[in-house]
Amino acid sequence: MAIRNIRINEDPILRKQSKKVEDFGRRTQILIDDMFDTMYDADGVGLAAVQVGVLKQIVVIDTGEEGFEPLVLVNPEIIAEEGEQHTPEGCLSVPGRSAVCRRPNKVTVRAQNRDGEEFEVTGEGLLAKAFSHEIDHLHGILYTDKVEEWLER
Numbered sequence: 001m002a003i004r005n006i007r008i009n010e011d012p013i014l015r016k017q018s019k020k021v022e023d024f025g026r027r028t029q030i031l032i033d034d035m036f037d038t039m040y041d042a043d044g045v046g047l048a049a050v051q052v053g054v055l056k057q058i059v060v061i062d063t064g065e066e067g068f069e070p071l072v073l074v075n076p077e078i079i080a081e082e083g084e085q086h087t088p089e090g091c092l093s094v095p096g097r098s099a100v101c102r103r104p105n106k107v108t109v110r111a112q113n114r115d116g117e118e119f120e121v122t123g124e125g126l127l128a129k130a131f132s133h134e135i136d137h138l139h140g141i142l143y144t145d146k147v148e149e150w151l152e153r
Helices: 026-041 126-138
Strands: 046-048 058-061 071-082 085-091 094-103 106-112 118-124 147-151
Touching: 026 046, 026 058, 046 126, 058 126, 071 118, 071 126, 085 126, 094 126, 106 126, 118 126
Parallel strands: none
Antiparallel strands: 046 058, 058 071, 071 106, 085 094, 094 147, 106 118
16 A cells, blocks of 8 residues: 555646546555555545546545544445535645635435445535535535635644
8 A cells, every 4th residue: 555645736637527437446446545545644534536646536534533434435426415514624635724615514425335336325514524525526626616714724
């Protein structure tokens, strides 16, 4: 497993659409493991494959909350949203900055796991924000596009 370079600021790849994953073989498994290693090394909560320069619809999330199991979302799609939250967020691809953004408070996602099996998961609060934030990355959207108020660091 390896730590990959996180693409930062206005690297053009961050604005590209990620492609659907069809092959769940060895290369995809290595990428997922490397993404977790990279996210943990950078003290992140989530990471999209595009952030390490790979245009595949893969997201890893670990909120660190008690009882939470790290998640792998392949080809994720938000299928339901509820409520609203206006909370600070940051991004490993935009180091040193944070801002208040509007996000749904409850999000349901349909995705595939690392073995290609489809599942649905619902998250509230931080997990809902992570779902929205990371899935936005797969569509070339950064949280900086949704800023309501920049915060001082």
